[in-house]
Amino acid sequence: MNRVKSESSWEMPDPDQTDLPSHDDDSVKAPPRRKADVQLKKGPWTPSEDAVLEAYVKKHGVRNWNVVQKETGLLRCGKSCRLRWSNHLRPDLKKGTFTKEEKNLIIRLHHRMGNKWAQMAAYLPGRTDNEIKNYWNTRVKKCLRMNTPEHPPNICMEASNEDQHESADSNFSEKLANDLLHENGPYVPDFTWGSSIGVQESLSNAPQLPDISFSNLLALNFTSKNYDFIGQANQENVLKESEILFPVLNPTINGTFDGSHAFSNGNFSTSRPITGPSKMELPSFQCVASDPNNWCTYLSTSAMQRSSYADLCVQSSAVAASAKFESICMAPRDSGQLEELLPEAQALSSLENQQLSVGSLSPPSVGTPCDAMVEPTGLDLFERDTNLYALIDSCLSAPPLCPASPDEFQPAIILSAPNPAFGSTEPTVPQYEQGYFSPHPEDSRTDAFSPWYTMPAVYQ
DNA sequence: AACAACGCCAACCGCGGGAGA
DNA sequence: CTCTCCCGCGGTTGGCGTTGT
Known part of the structure; x- marks a missing residue:
């Protein structure tokens, strides 16, 4: 303007x-x-x-x-x-409205970081913290008005997926804890948008990491098998709603499970440290007030709280859980917020045509995606989602695996998007005599995800 | 057409941390 | 060690444009 x-x-x-x-x-x-x-x-x-x-x-x-x-x-x-x-x-600023990919990324970043606008901006090349902040504040207002969660349920669930990595890989946990201890370095969990750290850590430390992606599976679950008990709603419609509400499914897909078992086996950890300072600004708490039955709340509460919530969830029926999701899925749609995701949902509509049985989920063949992930590609950050969709597609079309219990989870294939830090082979930021970027101190970490446009040695 | 509500954006303010004297 | 300065961050405000009634 x-x-x-x-x-x-x-x-x-x-x-x-x-x-x-x-x-x-x-x-x-x-x-x-x-x-x-x-x-x-x-x-x-x-x-x-x-x-x-x-x-x-x-x-x-x-x-x-x-x-x-x-x-x-x-x-x-x-x-x-x-x-x-x-x-x-600044000459590198990207003008114009946020793309849907950027919006999704902001949502995920906010879920992860809270109101750390500057840190979030580090992941959005050409965007300023002010822009992000303005967008988020607008979104918050919109969500409040529409009574919709600021973080779509899948975002909340993705947090639990992170737990899987932590529990499966102590080094990873240690590193994460260290990151958290040092206040939110730009740690980017691989479960969401494929950071180098997640990828590298996972691959180097746990080549056969059993990567149980609860959130992802759950998300898929709710867009597939379990949605058959989502009330009387038309399944197709529900599916579409779910897809809108789960715009980006977790890329870490390695197995399947029945949603109701997911909790009872405790396979998803609740020990994920709260990201950042223990400030109530954490967006997770904004999801839905203090409804312990609400998954958003549940998945984003502190470990101790979540432990107790876990009991609740264990004891609660799948129907109750699904009912909750039903309420989410059937909640009044924020015309703006959701409609902007509609194209994605439509892009995903092919899933509808797949037989979305939980048992039909299967990890894609190990190799190619991983390689593509490890080796930097020229893919733009925001092509990731497209890849995810393709991946999901491939997963859903793969032969049934259908483990009977969570114990039968298959060895992981960690699928992740190209790391934006390496995804671009060409610097897009002009060099100036003096650096005018202000990367977070943690950005300098060699093992951490480093926003690609903060790399120049123009640092003051 | 007029008005109100909303959305978006730019800018300011206060605060805290780091560096240097 | 203290003080001052500077920088950067997050919160907030206010104005204009757009949309809806």
């Missing part, structure tokens, strides 16, 4: 009419405390101000924003300059 036209005539002269880069020595050499003496301008930036700032940054790079303010003569505080640059003038 261009708000330039709304530029009001402020008390300070517009740079257009003033000696813009006055470069006045007085301003340059003025002691810091002069700041208070200068009547700084507020409000929308004018194109001329933008030009001044942009030219300065491109010439000198970014260092001390207060110096920028002084040397350019802009009547803006350094803070404002930094904000303007990082949010609007």
Whole structure:
């Protein structure tokens, strides 16, 4: 949105009419405390101000924003300059509305990170934390109004899938715990969108990792076998709803199980540490108030709480659980939120034509997808979902495996999307004299997922 | 056409952490 | 060790455009 036209005539002269880069020595050499003496301008930036700032940054790079303010003569505080640059003038910014893939990613990231906008932005090239924040706040309002969960149930369930990795691989758990301990490095669980860490860890430490993907299976379950007891609803419709509500199924598919057994065998861990600080900002709690029967709540509550909830779930009937899902699936649709996912659902509609029996789920042949995952490809981050869908398709069309019990889970095949960190073979971010990105300190970790556009050594 | 509600966006503010004097 | 400065982050506000009534 261009708000330039709304530029009001402020008390300070517009740079257009003033000696813009006055470069006045007085301003340059003025002691810091002069700041208070200068009547700084507020409000929308004018194109001329933008030009001044942009030219300065491109010439000198970014260092001390207060110096920028002084040397350019802009009547803006350094803070404002930094904000303007990082949010609007940065050449790598991606303008326009979020794509559906980006929206999905934001949802997943938020489920994982909470209100860590800056960290989330690290996974969305060209997007700013402010954009993400604005999008999310809008979404929250929308969801509140529509009484829909901010995080689709599959997102909540994916959290449990993460537990599988943790429990199956102590090193992985350790690393994750370390990540969490150090406050949310850009750890990206492989279960969701295929991070290098997840992939590498899983492959190196647990080549035969029994990767029981509860959430994924459950998601599939509810879009397949179990939806046959979703009330009187038309199954096709329910399926479609489910697909909308489960826009991205978990890529880690390695077996099948009956949903009702999934809980009783305790195969899905509830020990996943809460991501990030123990702040109530954690989105998980926003899902659905404090309904212990609600899976969103259940899956995102602290380990201790979830342990007790687990008992509840163990004791509760599958019907009760499914009824819950039914309520979710049949909840009034947020026209905007869900409709934007409709294309995906339609893309997935081929699943409908598959025989969606739980027993029909089977891991695809080991090898190809893994290789594709390990070896960086040129795939864009957001092609991942497409791959997932294809994968799901292949899984659903594979011969039945149908283990009778969760104990019969097959050895894992860890399927993951290309790591965005390596997915692009070409740098898309121009290099500047000075770095203007601010990757999270954890980004520098060699073993961690590192957003590809923070890699240049332009770090200050 | 007028109005209200909503959506989106830009920008500001306060705070905390890190670095350096 | 303390203080100051700077930076970055997250929360919030306010304005404009769009949509619905």
